[in-house]
Amino acid sequence: GENVEQHPSTLSVQEGDSAVIKCTYSDSASNYFPWYKQELGKRPQLIIDIRSNVGEKKDQRIAVTLNKTAKHFSLHITETQPEDSAVYFCAAVPTGANNLFFGTGTRLTVIP
Amino acid sequence: EPEVTQTPSHQVTQMGQEVILRCVPISNHLYFYWYRQILGQKVEFLVSFYNNEISEKSEIFDDQFSVERPDGSNFTLKIRSTKLEDSAMYFCASSEVDEQFFGPGTRLTVL
Numbered sequence: 018g019e020n021v022e023q024h025p026s027t028l029s030v031q032e033g034d035s036a037v038i039k040c041t042y043s044d045s046a047s048n049y050f051p052w053y054k055q056e057l058g059k060r061p062q063l064i065i066d067i068r069s070n071v072g073e074k075k076d077q078r079i080a081v082t083l084n085k086t087a088k089h090f091s092l093h094i095t096e097t098q099p100e101d102s103a104v105y106f107c108a109a110v111p112t113g114a115n116n117l118f119f120g121t122g123t124r125l126t127v128i129p
Numbered sequence: 130e131p132e133v134t135q136t137p138s139h140q141v142t143q144m145g146q147e148v149i150l151r152c153v154p155i156s157n158h159l160y161f162y163w164y165r166q167i168l169g170q171k172v173e174f175l176v177s178f179y180n181n182e183i184s185e186k187s188e189i190f191d192d193q194f195s196v197e198r199p200d201g202s203n204f205t206l207k208i209r210s211t212k213l214e215d216s217a218m219y220f221c222a223s224s225e226v227d228e229q230f231f232g233p234g235t236r237l238t239v240l
Contacts, residue, residue: 106171120171
């Protein structure tokens with residue numbers, strides 16, 4: 018099955034700086050890569066996703082890049098704000114399946 | 130904006146007891162899922178359900194687990210004989226195609 022690795026496990030940045038979280042996946046047939054934000058005690062919330070037919074997608078301060086050859090994808094948050102502090106999970110979905118394989122999470126702390 | 134809902138928010142049970150966790154998916158969604166998250170760990174897939182049957186399940190989803198869509202709105206997860214290691218947050222999710230939206234979770238504590 019799919020195996021998703023995520024780095025770093027913790028990340029602290031100053032408010033206004035950028036944050037980058039990286040994930041790799043093992044199944045070259047995976048074709049859908051969502052990112053979820055989970056605040057303490059809350060549900061995971063979908064913040065952005067990318068499909069295998071594009072290399073980059075941007076939504077305001079959030080962007081995701083995908084390198085299918087290298088089997089890795091990254092989340093970029095610019096101009097970070099304290100409310101960006103949360104645990105971020107990447108995930109991958111293999112072709113023909115619907116279930117999400119999650120990474121181990123990155124705890125992002127934005128220091129005011 | 131429609132959301133996935135789950136009840137109860139917290140369930141405490143004795144080891145060996147049966148529990149039923151309930152979910153109401155978003156109404157026009159066709160795919161339903163259960164995931165679990167042990168405290169401080171990643172979210173793990175349990176089972177997916179489509180067209181009134183299980184479409185995929187993980188190794189975690191053994192004979193102690195079952196799912197059901199008893200009517201047009203509810204989706205349930207049953208654990209027949211709970212173990213201590215079943216203590217976790219259980220999330221229901223639903224999707225129209227591939228964007229999955231999660232419910233608020235049920236925290237299951239097995240004593």
